[in-house]
Amino acid sequence: MTTAAPRELVIYGGGGHAREAVDLVRALNAVRPTFTLLGHLDDDAARHGTTVGDLPVLGGAAWLAERPAPAPAVFLGLGANAVRRRVADRLHALDVEFATLVHPSAVVAADATLGPGALVAAGAVVSVAVRVGAHAHVNVGATVSHDVALAPFTHVAPGAHLAGNVHVDEGADVGIGAAVIQGRRLGAWSVVGAGAAVVRDVPPNAVAVGVPARVARVRADGWQLA
Numbered sequence: 001m002t003t004a005a006p007r008e009l010v011i012y013g014g015g016g017h018a019r020e021a022v023d024l025v026r027a028l029n030a031v032r033p034t035f036t037l038l039g040h041l042d043d044d045a046a047r048h049g050t051t052v053g054d055l056p057v058l059g060g061a062a063w064l065a066e067r068p069a070p071a072p073a074v075f076l077g078l079g080a081n082a083v084r085r086r087v088a089d090r091l092h093a094l095d096v097e098f099a100t101l102v103h104p105s106a107v108v109a110a111d112a113t114l115g116p117g118a119l120v121a122a123g124a125v126v127s128v129a130v131r132v133g134a135h136a137h138v139n140v141g142a143t144v145s146h147d148v149a150l151a152p153f154t155h156v157a158p159g160a161h162l163a164g165n166v167h168v169d170e171g172a173d174v175g176i177g178a179a180v181i182q183g184r185r186l187g188a189w190s191v192v193g194a195g196a197a198v199v200r201d202v203p204p205n206a207v208a209v210g211v212p213a214r215v216a217r218v219r220a221d222g223w224q225l226a
């Protein structure tokens with residue numbers, strides 16, 4: 001039996017989400033050496049050469065472009081869905097490989113699919129036939145029931161629960177501790193507030209709060225790329 005060498009990895013971003021990703025990678029490595037963490041990348045040049053915890057901030061996107069082949073894998077440790085989308089768009093030309101991270105304490109059904117850059121954090125449950133799109137993040141202790149589709153750049157915050165057959169369109173954000181009943185659709189770039197109970201579809205770009213959730217406002221089109 002051959003054992004693959006650990007893959008070099010850089011984490012884009014240096015905030016809380018990025019540090020949680022580092023912690024996840026170290027938990028994975030404790031089970032089986034999987035990644036060699038090189039450090040963080042950050043668009044803020046003032047941070048280049050500093051450290052985040054014990055890891056260096058290596059540079060920005062240019063660091064990746066200039067790095068001799070083989071390029072390290074990249075994980076977008078950026079909590080804001082729109083920022084992940086913007087950075088992914090920018091890196092597209094570099095043809096980078098995005099790492100998919102699943103914490104060893106997470107439960108992911110055998111027939112669930114995880115796109116590049118997807119994250120399933122500690123204690124989360126991803127059930128049967130769930131599709132987790134590229135750069136979609138299922139945060140700590142969230143549960144995602146059967147047949148849910150999480151489009152790219154979505155986020156299910158800690159402790160949120162999605163019932164079966166929920167569709168979460170691109171960039172939508174399900175707030176901490178929220179619940180969504182079966183079969184509902186969260187429109188693109190919508191936001192479900194913390195603790196909300198979603199019992200009706202949420203339109204694109206809407207912010208829905210409360211129990212039951214009601215639309216508080218709808219952001220202007222194009223918000224996500226502003």
Ligand SMILES: CC(C)(COP(=O)(O)OP(=O)(O)OC[C@H]1O[C@@H](n2cnc3c(N)ncnc32)[C@H](O)[C@@H]1OP(=O)(O)O)[C@@H](O)C(=O)NCCC(=O)NCCS
Nearest residue numbers: 139157158174175176191192193194195196207209210216
């Ligand atoms: C819904 C949310 C996006 C609204 O943010 P915002 O647009 O900045 O709204 P504001 O804080 O200005 O609040 C506007 C009104 O909505 C209310 N409100 C805000 N969030 C609410 C929520 N989750 N549930 C019920 N009402 C809420 C406020 O009390 C305020 O009411 P008022 O006008 O009567 O005083 C935000 O409060 C929220 O819940 N975000 C989720 C955060 C989260 O889950 N983070 C996890 C990170 S891992």
